[in-house]
Amino acid sequence: MKRVVEGSQAVAEAVRLARVGVISAYPITPQTHIVEFLSEYCANGSLKARFMRVESEHSALAALIGTASTGVRAFTATSGQGLALMHELLHWTSGARLPIVMAEVNRALAPGWNIWVDQTDSLAQRDTGWIQLYCENGQEVLDTVLQAYRLGELVNLPVMVVLDAFFLSHTYEPVDVPEQETVDSFLPPYEPKFQLDPKDPCAFGSLVTPNIYMEMRHSIAQAMDDALRCFPYIEDEFEKIFDRRYGTVEALYCDDADIILVTTGTITSTSRQVVNELRAEGEKVGLMKLKLFRPFPVHHVRSVLISAKKIAVIDRNFSFGAGGIFAQEIRAALCNEPGHPPVYGYIAGIGGRDVTTDVIGEIYRRTKNSEAPEAESIWMGLQEV
Amino acid sequence: MELMVHDQEYMSSGHVGCPGCGAAIAMRFLLKALGDKIIIILPACCWSVIAGPYPQSTLHVPVIHSAFETGGAVASGVKAALDMKGDKETTVVTWAGDGGTFDIGFQALSGAVERNEDFIYVCYDNEAYMNTGIQRSSSTPYGAWTTTTPGDEWKRLRKKNIVEALVAHRIPYAATANIAFPEDLVRKAKKAQSITGSKFLHIYASCPTGWRIASELSIKIARMAVQTNIFPLYEVEDGVKYTINYRPKEYPVSEYFKLQGRFQHLTEEDLEHIQKMVDEDWALLLRKAGEHPS
Incomplete structure (x- = not known):
């Protein structure tokens, strides 16, 4: 119901x-x-x-x-x-x-x-x-x-x-x-495969050499x-x-896409709208939603992303001293594939800041208009402080 | 005197405790009291090792080893699961050392007792972090050397009174017990098993290795702890009804201290000061129990 x-x-x-x-x-x-x-x-x-x-x-x-x-x-x-x-x-x-x-x-x-x-x-x-x-x-x-x-x-x-x-x-x-x-x-x-039971006493979690x-x-x-x-x-x-399924990853318009956005969580819903609008304008953009992160579906991710020209990962997270965490994982998944596309890492929406259709549209355009990533991580919408 | 403790053993020989280990003796008597329809939660302590490495276990009952500070919480979860399975027979027992009880596990213990979880929490007290190398705990007594209170930095703070802390929770049953008084220990464990709600047993368990005593003195020292009033045997029901179970001979505390390497640095003045503290604590306990000094 x-x-x-x-x-x-x-x-x-x-x-x-x-x-x-x-x-x-x-x-x-x-x-x-x-x-x-x-x-x-x-x-x-x-x-x-x-x-x-x-x-x-x-x-x-x-x-x-x-x-x-x-x-x-x-x-x-x-x-x-x-x-x-x-x-x-x-x-x-x-x-x-x-x-x-x-x-x-x-x-x-x-x-x-x-x-x-x-x-x-x-x-x-x-x-x-x-x-x-x-x-x-x-x-x-x-x-x-x-x-x-x-x-x-x-x-x-x-x-x-x-x-x-x-x-x-x-x-x-x-x-x-x-x-x-x-x-x-x-x-x-x-139906547990093992359990604490006085009738069948076992020791769980003992010292292990x-x-x-x-x-x-x-x-x-x-x-x-x-x-x-x-x-x-x-x-x-x-x-x-x-009558529903999600997949470890979901690929939308990825088959012929030049640029694929990679998202997780609710940013995906907003990105669907942006990608549909861009497609209507004739842009060759795709969207890959990552659902299963551990275990990492490395072969699936690779097969979706490998033929694109550029990958843009949106991370609502950050590993200080390294970068967006999903971007790092995507890079690691691709690095052994000859001729893999460059991975652009975008940091957006940290601490609950809204990631609007405008922000996602800008991520797409920046990716499209630059020959190579400007930096390992590009922080979107930073204010002067 | 004939021991009123039955012959059935629920612990195999071959445990890996040190010679004279009070904690091994305490477990043996506890199991004799409770029988084998129990589940033991074993947060990190000497017994994490004593029980034996995988795939062996010296215990004839189910055991779940758990993280250091989780004795109260894991037991709560086991009991909840037994309730959901309709198992009303099995007794849930947490078996923890003084570090896992007085210090890092105190929050989880306090939480479980405040919720009045139906389980027995047993602390075997060897008065320091013995398994990790004799570091001081809040159970280490005034005057003791440990590896983290060395030389002139010996501990000049009182031992935390854990039973009183539990009594303040209005726990249905709290009692002290001692490996030199096995019948009293067995009786208290059985009594705890018969009561619904949270129960706390504080068992004095001497440690030859950490206390720098000969292993054959383990029981003698434990008996002296009672006879000197350093570790009185008493029980408290519902947080108010105090009963002193044994009126000791009240030997001077110096007899107890002089036998142990961990106290060898103490002067006569220090021992007099300790005697005063012990007398004060005993007088307080007598008042709570409504008894008079002998």
């Missing part, structure tokens, strides 16, 4: 439909409506789950590590500072091979205090062993949470479903909220490869039931 809901509620509806058993959350600087909706669902009985009101974001994830190790489906939501505080346990979750799902609302990191959208918080966690899926709109958020449980539980890795603060978390859109039976046909009850630690880490690497290979099959099943 189509309902007009905000992005946060799309997450909460998906968590309800996924029949999550334990939710644990803390209201850090600030939380979003996601956990408020979920508290409500637990209180009114529409979701039969335990809602844990823990005393920090660190404990929110620690508690779920206990929950998932005991064989119950688990969820948390966080943002910015909260995710940063969880860092140690992000590594722990993937190392322990626990398929916890988290909704991560991209917010800028302090100081100064800024709660608006910025992707540096989630991208700073790219090496923690979590699958990361970036979303564009409310429908994609709902669908991705359901897919995340299927994917995470299949390969035993945690999944971060990432969405923009305010532009997505607090924006109301029509979203198809499916029936419970329909979701049940896609997402069966969680160098003669086996490396193999354990390698098995996580293999699970990430499996996730990349399996995601399309999960989407096939999802499409059969729900």
